[in-house]
Each structure stands twice: as structure tokens, then as C-alpha cells.
Amino acid sequence: MDMLINGKYVSDMDVSEVINPYTNEVIDTVPVAHLNKVDDVIDAANNAKSSLQEMSAFKISNKLFAVCDKLKENKDDFAELLSREVGKPINEAYVELDRSVETLKLAAEEAKRIYGESVPLDAGLNGKGFLAFTQKVPLGVVVAITPFNYPLNLTIHKIAPAIACKNTVIIKPPSDAPLTVMKFAELLNEEFPDGVVNTITGYGSEIGDALVASNNVDKISFTGSVTTGLLIAQRAGMKKITLELGGNDPLIVLDDADVDSAVKGVINGAYLNAGQVCMGVKRIIVQEGIYDEFKTKLVSETRKIKKGNPLDKNTELGTLISQKAAIQVEETVNNAVKAGAEILTGGKRDGAFYEATVIDKVTADMDLVVNETFGPVAPLIKVKTVEEAIKIANMTEYGLQAGVFTKNYYHALKCVNEIEAGSVFVNKQSTFRTDNMPFGGFKNSGCGKEGIKYAVDEMTKTKLIGLNLR
Numbered sequence: 001m002d003m004l005i006n007g008k009y010v011s012d013m014d015v016s017e018v019i020n021p022y023t024n025e026v027i028d029t030v031p032v033a034h035l036n037k038v039d040d041v042i043d044a045a046n047n048a049k050s051s052l053q054e055m056s057a058f059k060i061s062n063k064l065f066a067v068c069d070k071l072k073e074n075k076d077d078f079a080e081l082l083s084r085e086v087g088k089p090i091n092e093a094y095v096e097l098d099r100s101v102e103t104l105k106l107a108a109e110e111a112k113r114i115y116g117e118s119v120p121l122d123a124g125l126n127g128k129g130f131l132a133f134t135q136k137v138p139l140g141v142v143v144a145i146t147p148f149n150y151p152l153n154l155t156i157h158k159i160a161p162a163i164a165c166k167n168t169v170i171i172k173p174p175s176d177a178p179l180t181v182m183k184f185a186e187l188l189n190e191e192f193p194d195g196v197v198n199t200i201t202g203y204g205s206e207i208g209d210a211l212v213a214s215n216n217v218d219k220i221s222f223t224g225s226v227t228t229g230l231l232i233a234q235r236a237g238m239k240k241i242t243l244e245l246g247g248n249d250p251l252i253v254l255d256d257a258d259v260d261s262a263v264k265g266v267i268n269g270a271y272l273n274a275g276q277v278c279m280g281v282k283r284i285i286v287q288e289g290i291y292d293e294f295k296t297k298l299v300s301e302t303r304k305i306k307k308g309n310p311l312d313k314n315t316e317l318g319t320l321i322s323q324k325a326a327i328q329v330e331e332t333v334n335n336a337v338k339a340g341a342e343i344l345t346g347g348k349r350d351g352a353f354y355e356a357t358v359i360d361k362v363t364a365d366m367d368l369v370v371n372e373t374f375g376p377v378a379p380l381i382k383v384k385t386v387e388e389a390i391k392i393a394n395m396t397e398y399g400l401q402a403g404v405f406t407k408n409y410y411h412a413l414k415c416v417n418e419i420e421a422g423s424v425f426v427n428k429q430s431t432f433r434t435d436n437m438p439f440g441g442f443k444n445s446g447c448g449k450e451g452i453k454y455a456v457d458e459m460t461k462t463k464l465i466g467l468n469l470r
Helices: 036-047 049-053 057-073 075-086 090-110 151-164 179-191 206-212 228-234 259-270 288-302 324-338 386-394 409-417 452-458
Strands: 003-005 008-010 013-019 026-031 132-137 139-146 167-173 197-198 219-223 240-244 249-253 281-287 342-347 356-362 377-383 401-405 424-426 460-468
Touching: 003 036, 003 179, 003 356, 008 259, 008 281, 026 075, 026 179, 036 139, 036 167, 036 197, 036 206, 036 259, 049 090, 057 075, 057 151, 057 179, 075 090, 075 151, 075 179, 075 409, 090 356, 132 139, 139 151, 139 206, 151 167, 151 179, 151 219, 151 452, 167 249, 179 197, 197 401, 206 228, 219 452, 240 452, 249 259, 249 386, 249 452, 259 288, 259 401, 281 288, 281 386, 288 342, 288 377, 324 342, 324 356, 324 377, 377 386, 401 409, 409 424, 452 460
Parallel strands: 139 167, 139 219, 167 197, 219 240, 249 281, 249 401, 281 377, 356 377, 401 424
Antiparallel strands: 003 008, 003 197, 013 026, 132 460, 342 356
């Protein structure tokens, strides 16, 4: 599949293979772009700004709705491609498609309600006699650097609000799973002028570094690792950035919780997409009074999970993105066992598969829970009090989302107020997200917010217009 630059499909001398992690078969190849293509794609996006900014909000909205309809019409093809390149169970791929359609709808709606406001200058010294108001104006060119785990939906979360507020976009899709994103860019290109949507592919950091450093780019929206996010922040200069850098999300289960609901929350939160979710449940902090009951039920439910061919509708657990990723999870779990943890179920790897795993006797200083483990692992940490639970929840460089299960609203509000995270859910796991909510964390989980309305704010600048009426 070729890159899309200025409405044309462009190859390059070198290509990389996109591998199905379940079968190890080559699905397709994509170009490995050389640096000269960076100038081409930036020029294309800048040259297309005027054609997009001349469109009415009404027209942009209608075009986004049209893309939404096309995505719905081709949902089966997109879901199958997504499942094949990520190793995601087909049922989860359809959920991602449904969310992607919803996200596009939200962007199409938001395109028609990008408001300024009146400003009472006479509230300040010498302001009497002025009429003033603000406008939200586009930044210009937005670069979206997107991850493999939810490649379609997370790409749409970046580029749909960008286009809604009249920015052109450059997409650097994930190297391991670029095809669904590139296929979607083709749908957008059918509706919008050449150069409004562009894609560029390549391994390593060379292409991304060049895009981030360019003075002809106005914003970087990135989802990925803390290490890369910090480099982007250092190199971006004066351009705006939104960084979504992952999480190490805690789920607190207190003595008075509904245990069955909490177990269900862990099953849905720790094993979704084989645990490759930035807001997935990665630390389960359980009060000692219900610890044994909770542990027994969690192990029982975990053992019921069916792994297999991602394209089989009965499959509940697919592969990780690669065998390398699965080996990394395996090594992290094995190191925890060497440090005193105990595997209650799972713990075995087969190629890119890693079993759904419950691990007991975990301490808060183990690498398994200090860092983000991107796999289907449920580590259990026993605590005595709600205060201890909150303290451990906050013992991380991350602060994306969190959940607490309790029937005591004093404890619930204490957790909500004291947990350092961008979102805290009561009686729901951290994996919960709607596509209209503000999404983004504290600390090293990043900066800025996604969620269409909030992303539009991040992708515009405010201009004040003042009229002297005296």
C-alpha cells in the first residue's frame, strides 16, 4: 500500500513488510520513506490550507458525515484488515470500527459549533467604547503520529477534529500496523481536496524527527511512549503539542465492593486487546478483607477466556502485536516471579500469544507494576486500608485513568480527590472511555486533551478582534 501525498499514491525505493502476528504471513508492504518525502508531504499540507479554509463549516461537516457513511459501508473490510494486522479479536475490531464511526460523527457535529465569545473590554482600564470578540482560527498543519493498539480510532481522534477546525493533516501511521490507517486516509481523500490528508511511512525515528522539527508544521499530536514523548517536547520548538504517553492504571477494590462487578471490571480492563491498552487495568489493589474471595473469582473467570485465531468470532484473546512484544511481557512476569510473585494462572507464551495471567504476591516496587506492562497480566497487590491503596495507586510516574470499586461514597470521594489521574471512575474500571469525554492524563501520561470538543480547542488558536466605537 502506497503513501498518499498531495492526492497521489507515492512509493519509494525501500519497503517494509506488514506481518500478521497470528500467522506470521506478510499482509502487504508499505514504503520506507526517505527524508526528501518529508519535504514533499509538508509542502502538500501547507499548499492545501487555503482550499480547506475557504470551505464553510457546513460543507466540512457534510464531508465528514460522508466519510462516516463510507466507513460504515466498508466496516467489514476494515474490521478484517484491522484484526489481521494487529492480532485483535474480530469482535474487538468491530467495536473499534463502531467507535470510529461515532468519533467521526462527533467531529462532523463539532465542525458547526466552533464558537468565539464576546469580551467586555470595558471591564478593564480604558476599555470603554470598545466592542470586542474572539475567533477560533486553525493552526495550519497538524501532524498525527499514531500507535498500533487502536490504530484507526486513535488516528481519527487526531485528524477528525483537526479537519473539523480547518487544519490540514499529515499522518505517520504505526510501523507495525499502518494499513487500516492508510486505507482510511483514502476515504478522506475522496471527499477533501488534494493535500488536505497525507500519509508518510517509515521505520525508526528519522521521519518523525524531521516532522517534529520542521518550522512548517504547527502542531504535533502523538500517542506512544514517554521516552519518545519527551523527545518530541524537547524538539518541537514553539509548535503546540498533545502527548498521550500511556498509563499504569490502578483499580482499587475495597472491602465493601461488589466483588463480582470488580472481577468483571478486571476481566474487561486487563485483558482487552491482549492488555495493549494505555488505560488498561495494570495494577489491582485489593483490600485484605475480600482479597481471597476476589482472587479466587478472578482466577476462575480468567481461565474461561478463549484464545485463538483473531478472525474467529469465538476468540476473546488474540495475539500481541509481535512475538518480540510477547517475549517482553514474558520476561517482565518471570522477573516478578524471581522477586517473589506467584503465577496463579496463565504465564505461558506461544509465539506472539501470551496467556491471560493472574499474578499474586506482587509488591509495589516490582518492575511489573512500577512500569507499564503492555500485556494481558493482572497483578494483585494486597492492602489494609483505603489510605494505603491510594498511596500505592499514586506510586507511579503515570496518571492517566483509575478506577475504584466501593459502596461507601466517603471512600469513593476520597479516592476521586486524592488519586493523581486525569480521570477516576467509581465502580468502573479505568478502561472506560466515551469518544466525547476529555481524555488525557497527569504527570508523565502526557499533556493536552483528546475527545473531539477538547481536541478542537487544542488545534485552534484564539484571535481577539477589537472595534473602537468612540
